[in-house]
Amino acid sequence: MATKCKDYNFHEIEPFWQSFWEENRSFRAENDSSKPKYYVLDMFPYPSGAGLHVGHPEGYTATDIMARYKRAKGFNVLHPIGWDAFGLPAEQHAVKTGTHPAANTRNNITNFKRQIKAFGFSYDWEREIDTTDPKYFRWTQWIFLQLFKRGLAYVDERPVWWCPELRTVLANEEVVDGKSEVGGYPVERRNLRQWVLRITAYAERLLADLKEVDWPDSTKRMQEAWIGRSEGAEILFQLEHSSAGPLKIFTTRPDTLFGCTYMVLAPEHPLVEPLTTPAQKAAVDDYKKKAAGKSDLERTDLSKDKSGVFSGSYAINPVNGARVPIWIADYVLMGYGTGAIMAVPAHDERDHEFAVRYALPVVQVIASPKEPGQDGATVLPYTGDGQLIQSGTYNDLDWREAKRRITADLASRQLGRATVNYKLRDWLFSRQRYWGEPFPIVWVGEADYQRVAAARPGGLPTDPVTFTSDGVRHFALPVPEGALPLELPPVQSYLPSGSGESPLANETAWLEIWFNHTTGAAVPASQPRPAGEAWVSGRRETNTMPQWAGSCWYYLRYLDPRNDHAIASPEALRYWGTPDLYVGGAEHAVLHLLYARFWHKVLFDLGIVPESEPFRKLFHQGIILGEDGEKMSKSRGNVANPDTIIASHGTDALRLYLMFLGPLEAMKPWNPRGIEGVLRFLQKVWRECLTDEGASNPKISDTAAEPAELTKLLHETIRKVGDDIEALRFNTAISQMMIFANALQKTPQVTRATILAFLQLLAPFAPHIAEELWNRLKGGAASVMLAPWPQFDPARLTVTEVKLVFQVNGKHRGDQIVPLGLPEVEAVKIASLHPKIAPYLQGKILKRVVYVPGKILNLVVGE
RNA sequence: GCCCGGGUGGCGGAAUGGUAGACGCUGGGGACUUAAAAUCCCCUGACUGUAAAGUCAUGCGGGUUCGAGUCCCGCCCCGGGCACCA
CATH class of the missing domain: 1.10.730.10 (Isoleucyl-tRNA Synthetase; Domain 1)
Incomplete structure (x- = not known):
């Protein structure tokens, strides 16, 4: 029952035991076990064509050690693996070669699997999953439908990041420094119809529940910053002449309202046009055009000077009736708050910079309790705390108190209210690509939709999801759950159309259909309408879901991966719960980990999962750098290949060394x-x-x-x-x-x-x-x-003798083995007789003795 | 700019406020061997010293403490994140 080799021949030993484990199904997790469970999860990989480098198995080795240890400790361990296999690289390859991305994906998975298996990880391969498998994405689509029904998915035409090179839109999070995160191609703004998930509805819970999870602090802080909660007030400013209604602004500093010397609207603000006076029209139009033409990189580049233009109109400050000029400037963003601000240059750095540039007045209303300049005046802009000045009846109040009072007073006059704003935006959820989960949605006309709504109460969102194009309103009808999965049709070309639609838009027979809304059946619209009430004329959604979709819930599928009736059985969900340990890279700190938390909370609200957070304990393994201390990359030629190392040193040595390099979370060079x-x-x-x-x-x-x-x-x-x-x-x-x-x-x-x-x-x-x-x-x-x-x-482990270290004036001068529990008097006596200590005590007065039994005896002496 | 994390021998790193450098790599010396490999033993932070021993030393400068790599204050450098969010 072992090999016969005489010396340590890992070439013989390692494959032998790997087969042994496989034949004995040694790592099978039992769904009906009386043992306590332990669920340890790796972030599943995207099976790229490049194969594994030594960075990948670092985290996998860590979780494998934990899994094997917990099994030995008597736990029923779930340690699964799978493939996050939808995504751009496979599709780019398909565009280039004309082969189906599934074929390329299959090859990559085979290669990854071979490499991972060579490590002898104790995965339960019987639970392997693949996000591109229709049996898997059936449930991704199903969860989407739950979101849809709850009103958490909607369609909106909005300016989005469009990448001409990738021919798709990208989420905010996929754009880094004005370039696509994948490939590093330039991106631009375009208005396109998009599916959006209402993650902002969960902003407060996503923030609050961070307190409940055992995660690295830095990751929690990153999510906090991403969600970006800020408390403040919405305040209404009446307009001097325009009947365009009051101007609503958001501020976190209602206490500085008396210091407001101008207003700013974002260039895209709907009130810009009505508020622009004829005299200013040319200048404003010109500015708007310039702002629209700027890439977001230019607009957000801090090094540039702020710019703006006067609208010609004035607003009235609700607290003192002051006449305040209204400016238009692109340093105010339409996407946050109300797209309009009150500018307080004395107490806001951005407003101050702008006011200096355009010679606008600066009125100080907060007195700084400290840090006056050389002439005794506060250095402006001053953003710290203090008491109010030049603020009428609010003078001398602490700013915090003033915030409350001014907000409350405005509220009583119907001119404002306390509000909370988040930086978090709704999640742009559609991609104009082929290699993703198709949306189980068919667009139908209003009359058909009303008919279906009457026939299927409860199956549709309270407010219909619609969009209007060429004056026609289209209504989103879900494919019945029983008809899932909605699979990808074969296509002629994987190249996106370039017009903002995916390659699916060219597949007329799949796209334009007679749709049976009760069974989900479809026949091409070119054929006669089948008989029966349930058939409606429709056009399928051509967008597909982003790669994040499949990874939002995969940790649940492992619990019961072959279930054809649910994402997992209620018993499995109850027994396994959520991972006890989740290990993966810190690069997913906001994206995957935030999206998955959002979906999980929705599933929790639906009563499907028993816990409100998916990942109670999270750990980020560090990055293994190349020999040169640089990030491993093919172009640098510093990539260490596990296959080679396993061949020369064996898997056990590689596993051990990966763990021996340094702390798991540290960034460390490969030697x-x-x-x-x-x-x-x-x-x-x-x-x-x-x-x-x-x-x-x-x-x-x-x-x-x-x-x-x-x-x-x-x-x-x-x-x-x-x-x-x-x-x-x-x-x-x-x-x-x-x-x-x-x-x-x-x-x-x-x-x-x-x-x-x-x-x-x-x-x-x-x-x-x-x-x-x-x-x-x-x-x-x-x-x-x-x-x-x-x-x-x-x-x-108990000892009877310990080494006692002797110090004189805090300096190590010698040591001696002494019995445990030696009294201080004895210790001092031993020390003063010690040949190395005695000279230091010669002719000195013992001023103080510090004795830590079993550790140290410090004799403080003086003249 | 703001928010984190980190700076310890030639290298990777170890150290509940209590002997800084465990463990490993590298290098040097020795044993075994006909020889080499493998293995084993000793040394390997700097400086002074024949030695015994001593002095200095955890990015820099201060501080708290009997005692600081560890705690506090101010800097410098490196890595990560955010970046006009009012």
Whole structure:
């Protein structure tokens, strides 16, 4: 039941045990188990054509150690893997080669799977999932329909990022510095009809519930910043002449209302036109045109000067009746708040910069309690706290109090109210691409929609989702859940149309249909309308979903991956709950992790999942850099390939080294020579267990006279390795095992029990060699994984003697082994007689003694 | 600009406010060997010293403390995130 090799031949051992595990289905998670569950999850990979580099298995090794450790601790462990396989690269490849992206995806998955399997990770391969499998995306579409029915999905024509090169729109989050995150192509603004998910409806809960999760602080802070909650007030300013109605602005500083010296509208604000006076019209039109022509990169580039133009109109300050000029400037964004602000140049840096440029008045209304300039005046702009001045009846109030009072007073006059604003925008959810989940939506006319609505109460959103084009209003009708999945039709070309529609728009027979709204059946519109009430004329949605869709809920599908009736059975959802540990890169801090939380909360509200947060404990593995300390990339030629390393050093050595490099969360450079050290460690363990002939090392026996120090070290090692695994400190766990192996080597006799316990500790890290040695030393017994995790005996860890460090005036001057619990008087006596200490005390007065029993004795002396 | 994280030997890194540098790599010396590889032993932060030992040393400058890599204040550098959100 093991290999026959005499030396440590990982080429033989590793495949042997990998087949053994596969044949014995060793890593199968049981859905009906009486054991406690432990669910440990990796962020599933996008199977790219480039294959794995050593960065990928870093996190996977960490979770694998945890999974194997928890199994040994008696847990029923769910440790799954799958493929996030929709996405742009496969489609780009399809456009280039004309082959179906599914074919390319399949090849990439095969390659990834081969590479991942070579690591011997303890995945339950029977639960493998693939987001592009219709049996999987059926449920992605199903969840979308739940969002749709709840009014959380809608269609809107809005300015979106359009990437001409990729021929698609991108989400805000996919645009970095004016370029596409994928490929780095330039992007521009276009108005297009888009599906949008109402994530803002969950903004408050997404923010508040961050308090409940055990995540890295930096990630929580990033999500907080992304959601960007700010409290303030909406205030109505009457207009001097225009009947265009009051001007509504948002501010977080209602306390500075008396310092408002001008207003600003975003160039896209609907009141810009009515408020522009004839005299200013030419200048305003010119400015609007310029602003619209600017790329967002130019508009958001802080280094540029602020610009704007006067509208010619005035507003009235609701607190003092002051006449305030209304300007138009692109430093105010239409997408946030009301798209209009009151400008308080004395207390806002941006307003101040603008006021200086256009010579607008600056009125200070907050007195700074400190930091006056050289002439005693406050340096403006001043954005700190203080008391109100030049503010009528509000003078001398603390700004916080003034905020409340002014807001309340305006509210009582119907001129304002306290509000909360978020930076978070609704989630742009459609892509003009082929390789994604099709939307299960058919667009129909108003009359047909009304008929269906009457026939299917409850199956549609309260407010119909519509859009209008060429004066015709189109209504979104969902494909019945029973008709899912809606699969991708074969297409002639994978190239997007370039007009803002996906390649699906060219597939007339699929697109223009007679649609049976009760069964979901469809026949091409070119054919006669089938008989029956349920058939309506429709056009399918041509957009597809973004790659994020499939990864928003995959952790739930693993619980019950072959279920044809639900995303997972209620029993599985209840038993497994959510992952106990989720490990993945920090680059997903806002996107995937925010989207998935949103979907999860919707599913929670629907009563489908029992917990309100998907990932209670999250950990980011760091990045492994190339030898040169730079990010690994093909172009730099500094990519370390796992296949090569496994061939030369074996998987166990690679796994061990990946964990030994440094703290899991740290960014660390790959040093190809460092792996020699861990390989030597494994070879040493091998030699301590077996002779050159492959027989049990004669120093091992059941009745060996094992030194007490080694037994003690074993128990220390059991404790440290266990503690370190729990805390994901794998590097120090490995150090401790090395210390043990070094001691073992110096020990002439050792008990079989000690060796076996050590092999168990090693097993989660280097499972193949551990299995091999365990089997040989136990005489062909079952897998090491079936043995319960060793326990340390606290009694073995107690000591009777300790090394006491002597210090004189805080400096280390010597040490001595002393009995535990030595009284202070005795300690001082021993120290003063100590040959290294005595000279320092010569002729000095002992002024103070600091004694930490068992640790340190510090003698403070003076003249 | 704002918000995080980090700066420890030649290198990766270890250190509940209590012996800084565990463990590993690299380098040097030795043992074994006909020889080499492998293995084992010793040394490997800097400076002074024959040695014993001592001084300095955790990015820089201060501080708290009997005692600071660790806590506090002010800087410098590196990495990440956000970036006109009123």
